[in-house]
Amino acid sequence: MLETSVAGLRLKHPVMNASGILGSEPEHLEILAKQGFSALVSKTITLNPREGYPPPIIVELRNNGLLNAVGLANPGAGVIPVLAGKARELGKPLILSIGGSSVEEFVKLAELASEASVDAVELNLSCPHAEGYGLELGSDPMLVYRIAKDTVSVASIPVIAKLGLTDRVIESAGKALEAGVKALTLINTVKAMSIDVYTLKPVLSNRYGGLSGPPIHPIAVRVVYDVYREYRAEIIGVGGVSSWMDVAELVLAGARAVQVGTALIWNENIVDEVLDGLHKWLIDLGYNSLMDLVGIAVM
Amino acid sequence: MLETSVAGLRLKHPVMNASGILGSEPEHLEILAKQGFSALVSKTITLNPREGYPPPIIVELRNNGLLNAVGLANPGAGVIPVLAGKARELGKPLILSIGGSSVEEFVKLAELASEASVDAVELNLSCPHAEGYGLELGSDPMLVYRIAKDTVSVASIPVIAKLGLTDRVIESAGKALEAGVKALTLINTVKAMSIDVYTLKPVLSNRYGGLSGPPIHPIAVRVVYDVYREYRAEIIGVGGVSSWMDVAELVLAGARAVQVGTALIWNENIVDEVLDGLHKWLIDLGYNSLMDLVGIAVM
Amino acid sequence: MYYPAKITGSEKLSKTLYLKRIKILSDGIKEPLPFQFLLAWVPGVDLLPMSVADFSNGEVVIIVKERGEGSRALIRLHSDFLGVMGFYGAGFKPWGYKRILFVAGGSGIAPFFYLARKACEEGVSVDLVWGVRGGDELFNPRSLLNTVNKDTAIYVATEDCSTGYCGRASMLASRVIHENPGKWDLVIASGPQGLLREVCSLLSDTGIELYVNTETLVKCGVGACGSCVLKPHPLLLCKHGPVFKCRDIEGFLKGGGSA
Amino acid sequence: MYYPAKITGSEKLSKTLYLKRIKILSDGIKEPLPFQFLLAWVPGVDLLPMSVADFSNGEVVIIVKERGEGSRALIRLHSDFLGVMGFYGAGFKPWGYKRILFVAGGSGIAPFFYLARKACEEGVSVDLVWGVRGGDELFNPRSLLNTVNKDTAIYVATEDCSTGYCGRASMLASRVIHENPGKWDLVIASGPQGLLREVCSLLSDTGIELYVNTETLVKCGVGACGSCVLKPHPLLLCKHGPVFKCRDIEGFLKGGGSA
Numbered sequence A, B: 001m002l003e004t005s006v007a008g009l010r011l012k013h014p015v016m017n018a019s020g021i022l023g024s025e026p027e028h029l030e031i032l033a034k035q036g037f038s039a040l041v042s043k044t045i046t047l048n049p050r051e052g053y054p055p056p057i058i059v060e061l062r063n064n065g066l067l068n069a070v071g072l073a074n075p076g077a078g079v080i081p082v083l084a085g086k087a088r089e090l091g092k093p094l095i096l097s098i099g100g101s102s103v104e105e106f107v108k109l110a111e112l113a114s115e116a117s118v119d120a121v122e123l124n125l126s127c128p129h130a131e132g133y134g135l136e137l138g139s140d141p142m143l144v145y146r147i148a149k150d151t152v153s154v155a156s157i158p159v160i161a162k163l164g165l166t167d168r169v170i171e172s173a174g175k176a177l178e179a180g181v182k183a184l185t186l187i188n189t190v191k192a193m194s195i196d197v198y199t200l201k202p203v204l205s206n207r208y209g210g211l212s213g214p215p216i217h218p219i220a221v222r223v224v225y226d227v228y229r230e231y232r233a234e235i236i237g238v239g240g241v242s243s244w245m246d247v248a249e250l251v252l253a254g255a256r257a258v259q260v261g262t263a264l265i266w267n268e269n270i271v272d273e274v275l276d277g278l279h280k281w282l283i284d285l286g287y288n289s290l291m292d293l294v295g296i297a298v299m
Numbered sequence C, D: 001m002y003y004p005a006k007i008t009g010s011e012k013l014s015k016t017l018y019l020k021r022i023k024i025l026s027d028g029i030k031e032p033l034p035f036q037f038l039l040a041w042v043p044g045v046d047l048l049p050m051s052v053a054d055f056s057n058g059e060v061v062i063i064v065k066e067r068g069e070g071s072r073a074l075i076r077l078h079s080d081f082l083g084v085m086g087f088y089g090a091g092f093k094p095w096g097y098k099r100i101l102f103v104a105g106g107s108g109i110a111p112f113f114y115l116a117r118k119a120c121e122e123g124v125s126v127d128l129v130w131g132v133r134g135g136d137e138l139f140n141p142r143s144l145l146n147t148v149n150k151d152t153a154i155y156v157a158t159e160d161c162s163t164g165y166c167g168r169a170s171m172l173a174s175r176v177i178h179e180n181p182g183k184w185d186l187v188i189a190s191g192p193q194g195l196l197r198e199v200c201s202l203l204s205d206t207g208i209e210l211y212v213n214t215e216t217l218v219k220c221g222v223g224a225c226g227s228c229v230l231k232p233h234p235l236l237l238c239k240h241g242p243v244f245k246c247r248d249i250e251g252f253l254k255g256g257g258s259a
């Protein structure tokens, strides 16, 4: 009933973890696997190890959102085969998120991912707070095209492009599809800031961070809807999922699968709760398959 | 202690209402005046009357945010002298929000506003869900320049530009300032969507709407901070204010005044609560004047 | 707040009046106050303000009068999904009074049932004057729900003179009040604006407190759009109402439509 | 959750240990569990994990050992503002036990005080073995706060042999346990990793339940960044800890640092 497929991966159900909440070490994958995700998504891996920013890197906000600027901390490309091996051991498909500051870095990482036989790569073209990475590339549709095109051409595995909220996200999505990506992950965090009103300083060491969690959910629904409407593309919806209803909205807007990030922090049972809810929902609606509901809110 | 000034208006305290929550009829101004705002901001007025979209036009969301697509409903430019007269009767400065789909419409409205002797006009260059209006203009810095330049040249009163979240909001802000606006209002709602998961349809009749309330506050803080850092401009901060701390963050990021929209819906005492909180805050910090705190989180 | 919902029961009460049971498909909806209302969203059609006629366990009852496209579409829903926004309005808790006379015109009777239930819980009595145009619009209020107390007196008026008092509800109200001096200390009129206006003027010298349950154009329900303003008063139906003292909205009653 | 906060009290307890009272400048912070911790943000310097040594009415007490730049900056704060994030960790409520022996090394004593208060409320007794390197690092645990029960036995060890038992806390713990067979049904060790390792191995054949209060690199506190993972175990200090059974983290204790 909840089976789905995206970018050629057949999945038992639509709920994966979102990149960056754990996912850079094999132990992290074990923790994530226990939550019941249908596929595992790694933290964004870069060619060289990155320390990331000094703490504070995460702030739990008054508005039920989370603000983070971790700075793409990760152990570098050497960890790719380790993560691939662990995912196999756990019996879960692995989507490797990769991040570079140049086309060449993305290409190299896509090659390493292919060699390690992970199940797909997700191009991080959307992190809004790492200078020279992510959204700085993803907001330029032509650059999205070049990165996507070149990684697709070297990768022996499906390539997914993860895009964020920009003025031209529909255009960037189109370029990524044109370049041959199999699916789009939408969206990443939204650039934001939190200031401590007594110490009079931004709380994150990086000052700027990405807003995630319930506050961004209606924004994610909008972007998924727009991109689905334009291209009928395969979409993985992300952003503020904290209940089955949030997943249902993303599915109706056009997502074939979803990712859950911030909600993991506050609810260990999120995956089970979502699956239960979706199951009941299908029954209430009289549908046999979640796939039949993908994008049907889109006119 | 809480006195401030922005765009040449001297204000008893920094809290005004945000455009569009009431404000298109004289009776609305009376209701707003009772809440204790230091200045009144009208609903965006267009040259001709607009019906707006059919309901649903507003949805209260699960994430403590509000989604709206009112469609710039307003009685048209004829109401300008009526609103001006009522504001004078109430003894409150009036900022008239105006919206056009062309440079000429903005110019005409700015002339009418000047004739009616309102205290300032606010150019709505940021509504994200009215086709041909607002953000469609505001996301193009050159168009912002032309609209700002021409309205400033005909207006005998201060002109304020209200900008929203776009990739190039800093650039647009710069262009508006270059064109001679006295202050910037930042930000408007963020484009978003809500779908009913049983009827399988977007709830708003316009499908797309603008997200407001607590979810967008950290985004507003970021934009105010960025624009203040770049230009040290006079800024009116708007977005998700629901407590004095939210105001304090906007002030530290660079706002000399703030506007409150969505919070009015859920809290009739918002103005008094904010003023009380700000007062205690200044005492706790050992400051005599709110103005001394404007922008001091910005390095 | 927005809630998904489903019609779980439908009943034709009379020629023009229909009852709908609406189950809220979401936890945590709070019990409404008497006279609060909801906005019923029939997708693709319209959003209709409807008084709460009853509420328990996340299930709301409304009574809908067949009018235009919107009410007809709502009436046509059976076991269908719809959207519900609410509950809106300040509501009205007249618990300081001893005995209330509720003067209803047509579908203005809807909030009577929920008021009657809550009033009974509070030890306040409510009697009913109900007027309709034609006798075929009537149903027996006692047959409906279990909210009507035995102690409640019910007076009926029809304009086609087919049942009960021959004339308008306002006239009948005026008569029963004069026949029972001192019996009621509060009158609430609910229905078309003409009825409200007449009740306010006809009973102005009785010394009884006079309130009216108003109707205006409700587009948002939350106090944002301003469409429900009771011009020329700085009052919003959806925030400050829908029940007001006659004398607080004299200008509105004088000026307003004729619905 | 992030809270603005202010230092409202400072005290030098010994040559290396300082007490700080921190007032949370925001309502609604929930009472922590024993062994939960907070992240203290000294703007421009660092974010430091600190055990809750006491809590009441939105005021937290921490005990800070002077180490590097971060702890020194925190110690220097007086009547200053700072940020507090928390409370994090699963905490530990050993209320099923009769009598607990808390084996602390250095600043590992911090969570003892809050545990002792809560244990007393639950009718559980806690005794303390406290070891430090030099005698000048000691203070009298009884003098501190009102959380230490009279019934509590306190055993002190110094490595410079200036006071109490001459040697490490782990050795002293082992001795008192052998001298008092059956007295304790739970041992919790808290302090440098060497101490935790020794307690786990020295006492493994006593049949007493053995838990350790671990330290790893905490960067976020909420289970997101993964820096606090107890390699090679799929366990996060900030989510699943910081208290674990010795036998659940054998790999970590063997492998880990020497701090």
Ligand SMILES: Cc1cc2nc3c(=O)[nH]c(=O)nc-3n(C[C@H](O)[C@H](O)[C@H](O)COP(=O)(O)OP(=O)(O)OC[C@H]3O[C@@H](n4cnc5c(N)ncnc54)[C@H](O)[C@@H]3O)c2cc1C
Pocket: C037, C046, C047, C048, C049, C050, C051, C052, C062, C063, C064, C065, C066, C067, C068, C069, C070, C071, C072, C107, C110, C111, C214, C215, C216, C217, C218, C242, C259
């Ligand atoms: C607070 C409140 C509570 C109400 N409670 C009930 C109730 O319990 N039962 C019931 O039958 N009716 C009730 N009404 C009236 C009901 O909402 C309208 O009769 C209904 O919207 C008419 O829609 P229609 O499309 O069927 O009719 P049409 O006459 O075709 O209406 C077309 C449009 O006119 C507007 N409109 C027409 N009449 C009214 C009115 N009286 N008030 C507001 N807008 C109107 C609506 O915007 C509608 O979209 C209530 C109205 C209000 C304001």
Ligand SMILES: Cc1cc2nc3c(=O)[nH]c(=O)nc-3n(C[C@H](O)[C@H](O)[C@H](O)COP(=O)(O)OP(=O)(O)OC[C@H]3O[C@@H](n4cnc5c(N)ncnc54)[C@H](O)[C@@H]3O)c2cc1C
Pocket: D037, D046, D047, D048, D049, D050, D051, D052, D062, D063, D064, D065, D066, D067, D068, D069, D070, D071, D072, D107, D110, D111, D214, D215, D216, D217, D218, D242, D259
């Ligand atoms: C859950 C927990 C509770 C703690 N409770 C207390 C307490 O109550 N009192 C107390 O004095 N200390 C406590 N500590 C240890 C304390 O956080 C570190 O000693 C402190 O961060 C050292 O910072 P520094 O800059 O002074 O020292 P440095 O040694 O200069 O530290 C430099 C950096 O190393 C890291 N680091 C060093 N030591 C540790 C450590 N043991 N654990 C984690 N990161 C470390 C930090 O990231 C720090 O930024 C606790 C640690 C954890 C994990």
Ligand SMILES: Cc1cc2nc3c(=O)[nH]c(=O)nc-3n(C[C@H](O)[C@H](O)[C@H](O)COP(=O)(O)O)c2cc1C
Pocket: A018, A019, A020, A021, A043, A044, A058, A066, A068, A070, A072, A097, A124, A127, A162, A187, A188, A189, A211, A212, A213, A214, A216, A238, A239, A240, A241, A259, A260, A261, A262, A263, D224, D225
């Ligand atoms: C702590 C944290 C770290 C993140 N790191 C990454 C990352 O490395 N790569 C990436 O593509 N997205 C990253 N994200 C974004 C998430 O994958 C996701 O797009 C976003 O958080 C929205 O989903 P959510 O609201 O469910 O968290 C991170 C998010 C958080 C909160």
Ligand SMILES: Cc1cc2nc3c(=O)[nH]c(=O)nc-3n(C[C@H](O)[C@H](O)[C@H](O)COP(=O)(O)O)c2cc1C
Pocket: B018, B019, B020, B021, B043, B044, B058, B066, B068, B070, B072, B097, B124, B127, B162, B187, B188, B189, B211, B212, B213, B214, B216, B238, B239, B240, B241, B259, B260, B261, B262, B263, C224, C225
């Ligand atoms: C119902 C509604 C109507 C609005 N109408 C307008 C408008 O006409 N013109 C405008 O510039 N902004 C309009 N806005 C945006 C607000 O002025 C404000 O920028 C935004 O809501 C963020 O502030 P808040 O979070 O305090 O509501 C509207 C917002 C809402 C919620």
Ligand code: FES
Pocket: C217, C218, C219, C220, C221, C222, C223, C224, C225, C226, C227, C228, C229, C236, C237, C238, C239
């Ligand atoms: S209906 Fe919108 S303000 Fe009342």
Ligand code: FES
Pocket: D217, D218, D219, D220, D221, D222, D223, D224, D225, D226, D227, D228, D229, D236, D237, D238, D239
């Ligand atoms: S400190 Fe970040 S996961 Fe534990």
